[in-house]
Amino acid sequence: MKKSKRKSTFKREILFPLFVFFLSVGAFAQSISISGTVKDASNEPIIGASVLEKGTANGTVTDLDGNFRLNVSGNAVLTVSYIGYQSQEIAVKANHTFDITLKEDTKFLDEVVVVGYGTMQRKDVTTSVATVSTKDLDQRPIISTGAAMQGKAAGVQITQPNGLPGQEMVIRVRGNSSINASNDPLYVVDGVPMTSISFLSPNDIESMQILKDASSAAIYGSRAANGVVLITTKAGAEGSAKVTFNSFVGFSNVIKQMKSLNHEQYKELMDETGAISLPEGLKDETDWFKETYTTGVNQNYQLSFSNGNDKMRYYVSGGYTEDDGIIKVAFYKRYNFRANLENQIRKWLKMNVGASYSDYSSNGIISGTGSNRAGVVLSVINTPTYAKIWDDENPGQYYNNFYGANLTHPVSNMSRSADNKTKNNRLLGNISGEVTLTPDLKFKTSLALDRTYYHYKSFLDPVKTSYGREQFGTASDNRSLSTVLVFDNTLSFDKSFNGHNISAVGVTSYTTSDYEYSYQTASHFFSSDIQTLNAANKISQSNGTSGAQWAIMSYAARVAYNYQSKYLFTANMRADGSSKLAPGKRWGVFPSFSAGWRMSAESFMKDMTWIDDLKIRGGWGQTGNQSGIGDYAYMQQYSITRQDWTKEDKANAMITLSPANMANRDLTWETTTQTNIGIDLSVLNNRLQFTADAYYKKTTDLLMDVPLPSTASVSSVTRNEGEMINKGLEFAVNSKNLVGGFKWDTDFNISFNRNELTKLTLQQVYYYAKTSESTSENCVRMTVGKPLGMFWGYISEGVDPQTGDIVYRDLDDNGRITSSDKTHIGDPNPDFTFGMTNNFSYKGIGLSVLLTGSVGNDIYNASRIETEGMYSSRNQSTEVLKRWRQPGDVTDMPRAVIGTQNVKSSSRWVEDGSFLRVKNVTLSYEFDRRLLSKIQLNRLQVYASANNLLTWTKYKGFDPEVNQYGGAATTQGIDWGTYPQVRSFVFGLNVEF
Structure with missing residues (x-):
């Protein structure tokens, strides 16, 4: 009896638990087959939706009818996702069949x-x-x-x-x-x-x-x-795994053509001015517009591979881009490669590695300075049409007999541009490791390298051009290597409890830069067969090398707190020390604070169900600037002059040093203090979103190169000189106008900004932008109380019908026109700018229209000085056919006369630069995925696109979106022989499989 009882006890207490254990293990390990359908809110099947067993690489995609079938473990959790829809997680449990509806991602x-x-x-x-x-x-x-x-x-x-x-x-x-x-x-x-x-x-x-x-x-x-x-x-x-191929091929043309005088009209003009005397028998030989401009071709090909699981993800891409410009020799080429890798090595350790390499090259078309015989764009107008491309009497030489006129034709100018090539190789690499110390605390360390190799070379043929023959050919070769290293360490903390959410970040960052540069020039080449410097016979004494280093050490922190995402507060602080600034002045501390109140989360707003979100926010902060100044601007620097060793007095043929600047031991940070208030509003189930911001920015201790009096031993000093403010309003609206089968979305933004220079200390007035060699005038004046870039000159009051000369306003009313009659004549800063995108879609058809615009900005059209000035022997545009010819003529085009009377810097050259542009229109078609699956494709989209399709503007030049001086703050909105914008038509293909 006792033995039997012990046996039954053994079965009950030992065998039964073991049986249950092995049964549960067997059930856990057992693979079950599940199936289902994935649809959207309109009950349409979603093709290609991802169905993944969470935590594994086991997954599939839905078929043509949105169906899927998959073997998973009995306690699996499914992750169902598709681009543009909210992902869902579904526990399998005992279910084997699923009917899943994905909602559009409107969160x-x-x-x-x-x-x-x-x-x-x-x-x-x-x-x-x-x-x-x-x-x-x-x-x-x-x-x-x-x-x-x-x-x-x-x-x-x-x-x-x-x-x-x-x-x-x-x-x-x-x-x-x-x-x-x-x-x-x-x-x-x-x-x-x-x-x-x-x-x-x-x-x-x-x-x-x-x-x-x-x-x-x-x-x-x-x-x-x-x-x-x-x-x-x-x-x-x-x-x-995904393989994606994106490509397009496009064709571009100049938006506007400007007509020049034919030979008969040009000869009549020269006879009026007496600038040169042309022989009889000349005729129109060349259409310089056709010889200069062409149909540009641009093409782009990008291929990428990507995949991942819960442990590792990768993305690898490569591409080629080529853009051949509308001016025949202009080009840009780029090869690019990128690889990003993320690996969850352990639950507590994640590593990211990224590398990119690019090789891009171009040639700079000589533009602007059209009056010094080098500008391609202006020489199209300025070159008489009787001229030929080649000199019949001197084979291999460009035509250069302009009967006393100091000209070169555009093909000759293009040949100089064609041999001016710039090539850059850029390598970026970064590696980081992130350690999860606790669920709330993470530490990340990263090291990044940014290395750029720059190579510029030029060659001027010893035969083709007159200047080249004078120098027996010239060549230059400039090279630089820039290496920037960034070492960051970040400690982050995130914690949520009882409605309280705290996020904190602490950062140390160390950045170093090393720059090396060599510049070499040589002349006297036997021929153009070998264009490297070793084929030259005379080396310039100005050749040399240089180098510079700088470093920044930084400490930063941010704390963000919110309670139930209702009451929000964020504080930042960063301390930076820069080697570019003077010892004792190198460290700057830049704090900021911001707060927000989500009114829509308050109980008194609960009945306003049409409001999804309403948040008021405000902030104040400071940021610094030391970019753009010299690496050793605070130090005393010297210019080196080499003496010619071929001179008889060889004992004194030593280098001489002279001060190049004035040292400034007080040079410190330029600081911008900004206050911002804003509101964010979302209504109607997020179908309408509105954002508004108002800001006030004040920049103090402006970093400036200040010229010194001529009596000083040096020409300038870099110092903290003045103050400036920017204030403005911004509005953005995003709306889903129509949803369902036919969709229409609109994004609109508009911005108002006012700039004013409020203080200058050492010098009160600055002049910039000499835009004509006919005069020594500058057309921009900077002074306190005005925005940057204001145009300066005389006020033109039209043409005197009796004399044919421009009448300038006598502001000081003394009966004479002098420099004291100059005033501000234009403002390149717009009253406001805007952009609007409309996206339409129906089934696989998509239409996108992007509009951009600027209102209230002026443009100084210096190109017209060279094409309508009639002050020299250059050819002119057909606009001068309206010129004054005899007393009593009423016209806005003055007489033709050699001299500067009618080409002074004045409001005659200032035009309204406002514009509305259809920047881009794209029509696309995405093929039905049910059809694509038969050929193993996930996506196939074709599109046609037009850039700069239409522009409404009063501006007379090639294009109102222009500035010969690039991004210079002091010289904006100036057109002086600038390479024109293009209108392009492009056809593209996007494939994914």
Whole structure:
């Protein structure tokens, strides 16, 4: 009996638990087959939706009817996702069949926004951050990242100063904050700060955010005075491997043609002026417009591979871009490669490795300075049509017999441009490791390398051109190597409890830069067969090498707190020490504070169900600037002059040193203090979103190169000189006008900015922009109480019918026209700028229309001085056919006369530069995925696109979006033989499999 009882006890207490254990193990290990359908809210099947067993690489995609079948473990959790829809997690449990409906992703407030050294949910952001949509980048034929942002963000003015292939965009966040220091924003690509993003392919971009106010940008301190553009490149995603191919081919032409005088008209003009005497028998020989301009061809090919699982993700891409310009010899080429790898090595350790390499080259078309016989654009008009391309009497030489006129024709000028080539090789690499110390505490360390090799070479043929023959050919070879290292360490803390949410970040950052440069010039070449410097017989004494180094050490911290995402507060602080500034003045501390109140979360708002979100926010902060000044600006520097060893007095043939500048031991940070208040409103289930911001920016201790009196031993000193303010309003509206089968979305933004220089200390007036060699005048004057870039000159009151001369207003009423009668005659700063995008879609058809515009800005059309001035022997445009010829003529075109009377800097050359432009129109078609699956494709889209399709403007020049001086703050809106913008038509293809 006892034995039997022990036996039964053994079965009950030992065997039964073991049986249950093994049964449960067997059940756990058992694989079950599940199936289901994935649809959208309209009950339409979603083709290609990802169905993944969470925590594994086991997954599939839905078929033509939205169906799927998959073997999973009995306690699996499914993750169902598709682009543009909210992901769902579904427990399998005992179910074997699923009917899943995915909702469109309209959770605007839950969108993750990248901020400095971290991320936040949009609903918790208390600062002014603009997100640039990247969803249509593969449907727009763009090769510049700046172009991807144009017209897309309030408060961000992006212009293309000329149409030269590969030209970088000028980006200004809330106006110009500096005079001589840089006004470009800081770019941070995958955490690596840099000043240029020309190497970056837009197809590699995952997201873009722009930190506009100081309270958002202060975490970057000394380099953030002009805003920060945060760019995250693509990474692999969990699911099936993807291969993506994007390509386009386009054709471009000059938007407008300007007519020049034919030979008969030109001869009549020369007879009037008496500038030169032309022989009889000449006739029209050459259409210089046709010889200069052509149909440009641009093409782009990008191929990428990506995949991932819960442990590792990768993204690899490569591409080629080529843009042959509308001026025959202009070109831009770029090869780009990128690889991003993320590996979850352990639950507590994650590593990221990224590398990109780009090789881009171009040639600079000589533009502007048309009057010094070098500008391609203006010489198309200025060259008489009787001239030929080649000299019949001197084979191999360009035509140069202009009967006393100091001219060269555009083909000759293009030949100089064709042999001026710039090549850059840029390598960026970054590696980071992130350690999860606790669920709430993480430590990340990263090291980044940014290395750029620059090579410029030029060659002037010893035979073709007259100047080349004078020098027996010349060549130059300039090379530089720049290496920037960034070492960051970040400790982050995130904790949520009882409605309280705390996020804190501490950062140390160390940046070093090493720059080396060599410049070599030689002349006297036997022929053009060998163009390297070793084939020259005379080496310039000005050849040499140089180098420079700088470093920045930084400490930064941010604390963000919110209670139930209702009451929000953020504080930043950054301390920077820069080697560019004087000892004792190198450290700057840049704090910021911001707060927000989500009114929509209050109980008194609960009945206003049509309001999804209403948030009021405000912030104050400081940022610094030391970019753009010399690496040793505070030190005494010297100019080196070499003496000629061939002179008889060889004993004194030593180098001589002379002061090049004045040392400044007080040189310190340029500081921008900014206050921002804003409101964010979302209504009607997030179908309408509205954002408004008002800001006030004051920049103190402006870094400037101040000229010194002629009696001083040096010409200038770099010092903290003045103060300037920018203030403005920004509005952005995003709306889903129609939803369902036919969709229509609209994004609109408008920005108002007012700039004023409020203080100058050492010198009160500055002049810039000499735009004609006919006079020594500058057309820009900078002084206190005015915005930057104001045009300066006489007020033109038309043509005197009796004399044919321009009448200038006698402002001081003394009966004479002198320099005291000059005044401000124009303002290049717009009253407001705007952008609007409309997206329409129906089934697979998509239409996108981007409009951009600027209102209230003036342009100084200096090109007209050379094409309508009639002051020399150059050919002119057909506009001068309206010129005054005899007393009594009533016209706005003065008489033809040699001299400067009618070409003074005046309001005659100032024009309204306002414009409305259809910047881009794209029509696309995406093929039905049910058909594509038969040929193993996930996506196939074709599109046709037009850039700069239509422009409404009163401006008489080639294009109102222009500035010969690029992004210079002091000289804006000046057109002087600038490479014109183009209208292009592009055809593209996007494939994914």
